[in-house]
Amino acid sequence: MQALTPPPVRLSEQLGESIEERIVTGVYPPGTRLDEQELAESFGVSRTPIREALIQLASIGLVEIRPRRGATVPEMAPDRLCEMFEVMAELEAMCGRLAARRILPAEQARLLEAHQACEAARQAGDPDLYYQLNEVFHRAIYDASHNGFLAEQATALHRRLRPFRRLQLRVRNRMNTSFSEHAAIVEAIIGGDSEKAGSMLRTHVIVQGERFTDLVATLRQMHNPPEAELAPAAV
Amino acid sequence: MQALTPPPVRLSEQLGESIEERIVTGVYPPGTRLDEQELAESFGVSRTPIREALIQLASIGLVEIRPRRGATVPEMAPDRLCEMFEVMAELEAMCGRLAARRILPAEQARLLEAHQACEAARQAGDPDLYYQLNEVFHRAIYDASHNGFLAEQATALHRRLRPFRRLQLRVRNRMNTSFSEHAAIVEAIIGGDSEKAGSMLRTHVIVQGERFTDLVATLRQMHNPPEAELAPAAV
DNA sequence: TGAACTATTCTTGTATACACAACATAGGTT
DNA sequence: AACCTATGTTGTGTATACAAGAATAGTTCA
Structure with a gap:
């Protein structure tokens, strides 16, 4: 009712x-x-x-x-986006470290399930679906950290970066790379290797930030006349 | 004007x-x-x-x-407070790591200045003043991380934990302990030892959370009748 | 006497009205 | 002709009015 x-x-x-x-x-x-x-x-x-x-x-x-x-709507300067990805990477790393130490059997199952769902989307070559399932995957890690506050913070920042992250998966092979990184992350967490889980997640996220920054830089170089190099930063 | x-x-x-x-x-x-x-x-x-x-x-x-x-006003369960201190510790650690790598001469000066101001308050045995200058000290580290977003996040969480942290400094010798930890942190940051700065800051903060939790636990044991052990958690 | 239902009251949630500050435009002055 | 000023317009900030849901108390029936 x-x-x-x-x-x-x-x-x-x-x-x-x-x-x-x-x-x-x-x-x-x-x-x-x-x-x-x-x-x-x-x-x-x-x-x-x-x-x-x-x-x-x-x-x-x-x-x-x-x-x-x-x-x-605030103009997200590339600098600021970098900063946000830098923080996001660290929050994810923390989630991973804690998850490796605290994850319960039921949560392990959920994590594997989410991972396998991603695999399906990858094989189907469906970036939009992969993107969606990717969120479920990461959320499973947040929850497994057994720190509700951390999970909230990570989710909030993840949402905020969503529009910028989304562009990523269109990049050639990014989906495949992302998936193999996921596999290693799952292995580390299930295996209880706290430090490895953390550092892999950090890299996994920071790479997205860097790639995004590269993308932005390239676009600006292409679209902006040379004398605009000093223009105020805007995405 | x-x-x-x-x-x-x-x-x-x-x-x-x-x-x-x-x-x-x-x-x-x-x-x-x-x-x-x-x-x-x-x-x-x-x-x-x-x-x-x-x-x-x-x-x-x-x-x-x-x-x-x-x-x-939400009832902060001790569990949740622990979680928040856990995240705070990690944010501070991140600030410390980045600061050790990125701090500029002017910021080094500010950090030392803040540290020396704390020393004065410690010698004067003034916990309230120390508490206030302690915030300046930590803020100097946040800023030296050269990640504005991180600094904002750290500041926000720091504020939110303020009322709980405040009780700390009344504890016997806490001010002295805090100060000597500060000294080691300053040394690590100025010396560019990123990892050491991070881990020291993490400990510095997490200890406060643990001590606070201990304090809460003690208070509850003292004030609550034995059968109240299952009562909903409230600070 | 106790429990359930209803009516009243209180508080929140939304709409409307009004006040005032900021921006734009036009006119005057130097 | 350019700059400063004055006035009008637009849109935010606050107050008030109204509607709807929740809490409470009172009444009635079992």
Whole structure:
């Protein structure tokens, strides 16, 4: 019965998720001005819940609110993205280290299951599916760390980096590389090799950040006239 | 001229800080119901900015909002606190590792300065002052990591753990121990010994978490009747 | 006497209205 | 002609009003 009645959730929360979705999927690219009235009309609600949603998004860094000047989607400078990937790598490494020491049999099963699901997506050559299952895989590691707070932090940052990570898997062979890295990570965790699990996860993630930065750098070199080299950094 | 006019900041932000202050200083202990009307009257404003402040605090985990049931100060279970200290330790360790590799001369000077200020407070036997300068010391390390995002994350978590850490320094000799650990940390960072800086900082922080947990456990044993052992965890 | 149901009240969630600051544009002055 | 200023417009920030769900207390029936 409880499943039928939708969980009583604040409208502003739902709106927050919707707006977040539009941001991470590129409907609202970085730099976009988020006009409260426009959003309110577009969602068919008043400004109040929109404001609350924006404030919540602002406090997790997904939008930027400047007093009396409204909300905008922040321009993620490549530098800052690097920093975020650097932190993400360390959080994942920590999850891996703890998971290797604390993982329970049931969680081992879940991890293997997620890994095998990834294998299926890889063989099918479906990057979108792989991307999705990849999240399940990583989440399994977060949970196995048996540190709920850490898992929350890792999940939050993972979400925030989602739009940038997504581009990755299109790169030639990235899916295959990712999968073989996963295999080694699973082995280390199941085998209880804490340090190895940590360092492999760190590399696994940091590589994505570096590759992304390379990608951005290449794109900018291609698209920008030479004298624009000093232009303010923007993705 | 610009310095004279106070920075135009949203009222809800100021309120958020005030409420946060009341939470971390124990004016609103865990479990407190935060009635919007009461808060509004107590601050002499309407409910709107109060709500916005609460939503912001909720999104960083400082209050808990249950739909249609209002906001409460979350009961930090000792387990969860342990988890948070575990993450804090790792963030600090990461800051230390990066700082050892990246610190600039000017930042070295700032770090030493902060360290010497702590020494003064220690000699004066002033835990409150030491506590305050200790924050400056750690902040200097965060900044020296040259990862702005990491520094933000570390600062945020540090703030959130503030009320629990504060109790620490009253413990016998803790100030002296803390200071000598600081000295070793400074040496490692200035000396560029990345791994040592990291592991020392990790220990430095994790010890606080453990000591705090011990303290909580002791207090609960003392104050709770034996049959209360199964009671829901609350600090 | 106790339990369950209903009605009342209180609090949250949303909408609307108003005030004020920031930006833009146009006009005047140097 | 260029720059400064004044005014109008747009949009954020706060207050108030209203609606709906949850808690509570009171009443009725078993």
